[in-house]
Amino acid sequence: DSGVTQTPKHLITATGQRVTLRCSPRSGDLSVYWYQQSLDQGLQFLIQYYNGEERAKGNILERFSAQQFPDLHSELNLSSLELGDSALYFCASSVDGTGREKLFFGSGTQLSVL
Amino acid sequence: AQKITQTQPGMFVQEKEAVTLDCTYDTSDPSYGLFWYKQPSSGEMIFLIYQGSYDQQNATEGRYSLNFQKARKSANLVISASQLGDSAMYFCAMRETNRDDKIIFGKGTRLHILP
Numbered sequence: 001d002s003g004v005t006q007t008p009k010h011l012i013t014a015t016g017q018r019v020t021l022r023c024s025p026r027s028g029d030l031s032v033y034w035y036q037q038s039l040d041q042g043l044q045f046l047i048q049y050y051n052g053e054e055r056a057k058g059n060i061l062e063r064f065s066a067q068q069f070p071d072l073h074s075e076l077n078l079s080s081l082e083l084g085d086s087a088l089y090f091c092a093s094s095v096d097g098t099g100r101e102k103l104f105f106g107s108g109t110q111l112s113v114l
Numbered sequence: 115a116q117k118i119t120q121t122q123p124g125m126f127v128q129e130k131e132a133v134t135l136d137c138t139y140d141t142s143d144p145s146y147g148l149f150w151y152k153q154p155s156s157g158e159m160i161f162l163i164y165q166g167s168y169d170q171q172n173a174t175e176g177r178y179s180l181n182f183q184k185a186r187k188s189a190n191l192v193i194s195a196s197q198l199g200d201s202a203m204y205f206c207a208m209r210e211t212n213r214d215d216k217i218i219f220g221k222g223t224r225l226h227i228l229p
Binding site (some may be wrong): 002055090101103104 | 151
């Protein structure tokens, strides 16, 4: 168990809908990362937060948004969902998001858009 | 341009043999870190090994070692005495510490260990 909690584990929804994925980092970790894993694109970095502030942005669509709350949990909001958004979404955390720290990954949220 | 390249989409290796998974990277940042992660069929991402760009020695963690060739921008993972449980997807990743600290992953190599 990595200590990173992601909910829900599975999510099935329809095109055009909006969903929220939730992530609780390991105790003491200030930095949260979101990744999207699809079969053809591999693991794509979406966004990183550190202590509530956005630190780095990757290939995140405008339909997607995220935030990190004062208690350090993070939410990834996906709206106007398309079939191509079906993927495994990972959250990961590290102590401060710099240097040598490895990322601890949650078990992911499998999103299926029908 | 791809920052992390893993040229082997899949590999088949006999149990107990050593296996090398290739990874090349592209960066102009002198300070960076390289990671390897394992993803078994259950889906979780498991950290294996880390190498910093200024580390003098190649990193080792148990049966895992990283063959770091800085001039060639290569960071190959070596698994000694492979086991059936090593069958998984393996990802190489890089963090450029003087940029924005995001960690970029390669597309992965699927390793199959044969009994």
